[in-house]
Structures are given as C-alpha cells and as structure tokens.
Amino acid sequence: MPNQPVIPENERPTKPAIVRGLRRRCPNCGEGMMFVGYLKVVDRCPVCDEDLHHHRADDGPAYLTILLVAHLLAVMMHFGWSQFRPDPMVFATVLTIVSVALSLYLLPRLKGLIVAIQWSRRMHGFGDTS
Template sequence: MNNSAAQSQTDTPLETSPAPRATRPALWKGWRCRCPRCGEGKALHSYLKVNDTCSHCDLELSKAQADDGPAYLTILIVGHLMAPLLHIVYFTWQPAPMVTFSVFSIGCLVSSLYLLPRMKGIVIAYQWARGMHGFDRDD
C-alpha cells in the first residue's frame, strides 16, 4: 500500500453512530406497558392495541411490528412454568383428572392473559432500544 493511500484513509473522519439506548430500562418500561423512551405514557390501549404516539413524549409507537413475537414468548413462558408444576402436582398429590384439568386450564388462561400485553410491551421496547423497524437511533 502506498503512502498516499494510507494517508487518505487516516484523514477521513469516522462516522459516529448515535449513543446506544439502554436496553434493560427500556425492557422494564415495556413490561409495565409504558413508552420505552420516557416510561410515562402508555404504549398500549384496549388490551393489545399499540398507541400511535406516546401521550407524554410524542414518540411514534405505530412503527412497532410485534407480530407473533408476544404470543410466542407467552406460550414459551407459560409452558415452561406449567409443565413442571403439573408434573410435581400430579405425582405428589395425585388429584382427580378433572380437578387437575380445571386448575391447570384456569392457571394457563390467567397467566397467558396476564403475560401477553407485557410481552408485547417488551417486544416494542426491544425494537425501540435496538433501533429496529423504523425506530431510528436519532429520534
């Protein structure tokens, strides 16, 4: 490599990327179904619908593309909690099959309904923190 080529490479300014966003605080705000940037405005309304913008900081939340991610995460968590619990309960106390079915069906339903909006908030917050799907780093 000649000297002039080496000189021109060192003279070009390096592009500076915006400071990375903190992921953990954003995920905590998402768990609370709040705006990932300010944590004050609500990210969701009517259970699972994403607000167009944050009512507090005007972050455009309509860019989020959660798709099937929250449902997948919810099933993953509920399954990993309920399967070992079912095994322990069944072999320890041996309840009647109808009692087992009723209790675990209600448990799965309640825990899924509790987790689903929180998982959606987490997916939206993760997308914002990583600058994905239109959540630019400079907003």
C-alpha cells in the first residue's frame, strides 16, 4: 500500500492507542478488553498478550473526570437557570443525577486513555526491555 506511511515495528502511534483506550480496549491490538470489572486493568491482554500491569494511572482519571464534569455542569447550570428557572430542589436533583451518571460513564474511559498514552509513550515500564 503505497499511500500509507510505513510505521517501524518498534513505534507505537499515540492516536490509535488513545482511541483504543477510550473504547476500553488494549492499546496494542484494540481487540482485548483493558479492564476486568469497572476499573481494574488486566495484567495481560487476553488477545495479544501485551503486558498492561505497568500502568500508573493513579489519580489522573479522577482529576480529568472532575474537570470535564464540572465544566459541563457549569454550562448546564447557567443555561438551565437562566432559561427555565426550575424549582431549586428539582434543579439540584437533576444536576446531581447528571453529574453522577456522567462521572461513572467517563471514569473508565479516561483511565483507558491514560493507560494508552503511557503505553504509546513507553512510560512507567511499558518500554522494551530487550
């Protein structure tokens, strides 16, 4: 295929890894699931046998989740209050449900993103030891 660039065998492109991480898939093959349960990263990909236990996501996914959810809710609060003037208890209940649901949805995807970036950049033990 002359139109596609040739990627060296040892290079790990970041963009495909990020997309795979957001889908909660192995950053190497994109087929195997990255998580067992809700947030526990598998030690090895069940499809391609890539080591994934090296990750150091720590608090990064939680910080990113809070950042995104807070900014989205701020816009929703401003728009909702200025346009509709709902009852304060209804407004607080709706915003609470939206924030919890959005946080639970985003957290594993952002953890997959961070693990995929670490894998593609060969950070924290993901580099070749040979």
